Amino acid sequence: MALYKDRHRELWNKCTNCGELVFKQALExxxxxxxxxxxxxxxxxxxRLRYLFDSEAIFNLHPASIDKQLLDSIGMADLVDQNRFPDESQWLASAGEGTISNCPTVLAVxxxxAVPQRVHFVTLLVAIRTALEKKLPFITVYPSDALAKKRSDPPEQPELSPTEITYLTIEMDNLSQARLPQITILTDQDRQTGFLTQFPLGDVVLAEQNRMSGSSAGRRTHSSRGESSETMSSLSSYTPADVSIDYYVQRQDLPARLGKLLAFFAK
Structure with missing residues (x-):
């Protein structure tokens, strides 16, 4: 937790790409x-949660602050009681219910x-079950596993296990059976390993490019989906073959792109 607090106390941020110092508030x-x-x-x-939602009117779904009545309705009260997470753990994972382009949705980031830990499992599970209970689209945002990771305090919190990953995958399959849209956004691409994540992916996968460019985001369609290939960003050449990317998007275009997808699914 000290790393996170120290990062936010700094007035300046050093760009990992060009090495220039940028005033932190200007970067935000x-x-x-x-x-x-x-x-x-x-x-x-x-x-990221505030950036993608239309406004600050977000219903917080983090287990540290979620409403007990909702926890009971989605069968999560006992699990959250067994794993008490402090408010500070919200920097590890954030989830909320809000609107994107006026479309109600559940978003988990x-x-x-952050090293994937138990708080990630519980936060994602709460978000998935909330989407299922309220019949809302579910959007996830995952950074590349290649980023340098830091454990949270207390350090004894269990790391995310393969069993919990499998459980999340099964829970997301329940969303598919309910015909609820699932969209995943992969971020912070590594040049060597591409977009790597151990978390389960949604039905539609967007990948955020590493830098802003003047050209519009390209689209990659895999032949396994029975569609033709279209233009694709050169950055996508770093993406492993087993990661199926539907769209490459620039950060500033993400809210609009998500809005179009949600509007399409709502028809």
């Missing part, structure tokens, strides 16, 4: 985009730099 106002090289710096989970 610019959606964590470096003004010198247009590189997308990793965005904190709570900041895994923070960059």
């Amino acid at each position: 106002r610019n959606s964590y985009t470096c003004p010198n090289c247009d590189y997308y710096s990793p965005m904190p989970a709570d900041g 895994v923070a960059p730099y």
Whole structure:
């Protein structure tokens, strides 16, 4: 937790791409985009949540602050009681219910730099079951596993296990059976390993490019889906073959792209 607090106390942020120092508040106002090289710096989970939702009117779904009545309705009260998470753990993962382009949705964001732990499992599970209970689309945002990770305090919190990953996959399959849209956004691409994540993916997968460019985002369609290939960003050449990317998007275009997808699914 000290790393997170120290990062937010700093007045300046050093761009990991060009090495230039950027005033932290200016970086936040610019959606964590470096003004010198247009590189997308990793965005904190709570900041990403606010950026994608239409307004600050977000119903918080983090287990540290979720309503007990909702926990009972989705069968999560006992699990949350067994794993008490402090408010500070919200930097590890954020989840909420709000609107994107006026479309109600549930959004869950895994923070960059955070080692996947029990709080990620519980937060995602609460978000999935809320989407199922309220019959809402479910959107997830996962940073690349290649980012340097830091454990939270207390360090004894269990890391995410393969069993919990499998459980989340099964829970997301319940959303598919209910015909509820699932969209995943992969971020913070690594040049060597591409977009790697151990978390289960949605039916539609978007990948956020690493820097802002003047051209519109390209689309990649896999032949396994029976569709033709279209233009694709050169950055996507780093993506492993087993990661199926539907669209490459720039950060500033993400809210509009999600709005179009949600409007399409709502028809």
